[in-house]
Amino acid sequence: MTAGPQPRLHHVVFAVAPERRTEAAALFTELGFALEEAELTELGVRVHLDWDRGIELISPVPGSTASVAVKVNAFLDRNGDGVYTVVVRVPDAAAAEAVAGRHGSTTRFRQGFSGEGSYLEEIDLSVLGLPLTFLATNVS
Structure with missing residues (x-):
């Protein structure tokens, strides 16, 4: 993993219950974040994302049975709103996954x-x- 760009912190993902999503987005917008909103129907989640400033809010779409929605709902039931994952940008996600595997990782989603x-x-x-989420991309 030494060739190419070096790994770096990319953004933090907060899981937020659907009933608090609008207020959480307003908070970060008022703080100066430029959140873009999208519904990822195939994943069953709605996101508010500012990659340039390093933050993402993720909420399950109510009633969705998509795998990511189910996992986010389970997280919210267990922990309440909070840090869902920290995204690390890496040159090669599979290589980073192999390193994590040597330390006993469990892959949740890809x-x-x-x-x-x-x-x-x-x-x-x-x-x-x-x-953790490993992200390899040339999309900005």
């Missing part, structure tokens, strides 16, 4: 796409009790 010169690979896992 997604990726490539085409038209763009790629994104995201691997969400738990390692040493830490919620």
Whole structure:
């Protein structure tokens, strides 16, 4: 993992219950974040994201049975609103996952796409009790 760009903190993802999502987004907007809102229907979540400033709010779509919605609901039931994962940008997500695997990680979710010169690979896992997501992308 030494070739190419060095790993760096990319953003923090907060899980927020749907009934508090609007207020949480307003808070961060008033603090100066420029949140873009999107519903990721296939994942069953609504997000507010400011990649440039390093923050994402994620809420399950009420009633969704999509795998990510189920996991976010379980997190919220167990912990309440809070830090869901910390996203680390890495040159190679699979290589980072292999390193985490040597430390006993459990992969929770993965997604990726490539085409038209763009790629994104995201691997969400738990390692040493830490919620981490490895992100390799050329999408800004």
